[in-house]
Amino acid sequence: MTMKKLIMLALLLASVRLAGAEETKSFRLRSSSLPWQAMELPGVPKGVQQRVLHDQKDKKLISAIVKFPKGYREPRHYHTTCGHSLYILKGRLHSPEGDLTPGMFIYSAINERHGPFTAMEETELLFYTDGPFDFIVEDTNPVSK
Known part of the structure; x- marks a missing residue:
């Protein structure tokens, strides 16, 4: 049986609260x-750094601009x-399926x-989740039992 390292992530910066970002009101920001x-x-x-644009706490959804520094490597994972x-x-991320530009x-x-994913240069992206966010790193060294 393959062991997988399970890492639960509450919500990205769950404590961040944007003025006017209640779900019942429209808003805009720079x-x-x-x-x-x-x-x-x-x-x-x-x-990794982020600018949280909208944190819908009741639905556990988030929108953010995320920045990977050049050389950053995010491991193979799933949710x-x-x-x-x-x-x-902006920037360029290398993935097994090809570069993202x-x-x-x-x-x-x-x-x-x-x-x-590997940031070939500083990369910024718009990130949006469609449910509560968890992050599970695929175990690259499975242990058989």
């Missing part, structure tokens, strides 16, 4: 006015509670393994 904040993902290399969308704004869109479905 993303460049928001500070970059560290995105902490247990078991994943540090270095059991959500799918997520990425739209590349500005204007490209990718949707990763629930339970679908994806990655690893």
Whole structure:
């Protein structure tokens, strides 16, 4: 049996609250006015930053601009509670399926393994989850029993 390392991530910066971002009201903001904040993902290399655009706490959905520094490597992983969308704004991410460059869109479905991703240059992307976010790193060294 293959052991998988399960890492649950509450919500990306669940404590972040944007003024006027209640789900019952429309709002607009300039993303460049928001500070970059560290995105902490247990078991994943540090270095990712984000600007949270909208945090729908009651539905556990999030929209953010995410920045990977050049050379950052995100391991192969999957999600059991959500799918997520990425739209590349700038930079270049290398993946096993080919490079992702500005204007490209990718949707990763629930339970679908994806990655690893390597930032070939500083990369910014629009990130959106369609459910509560979890992050499960695929075990690269399975242990048989």
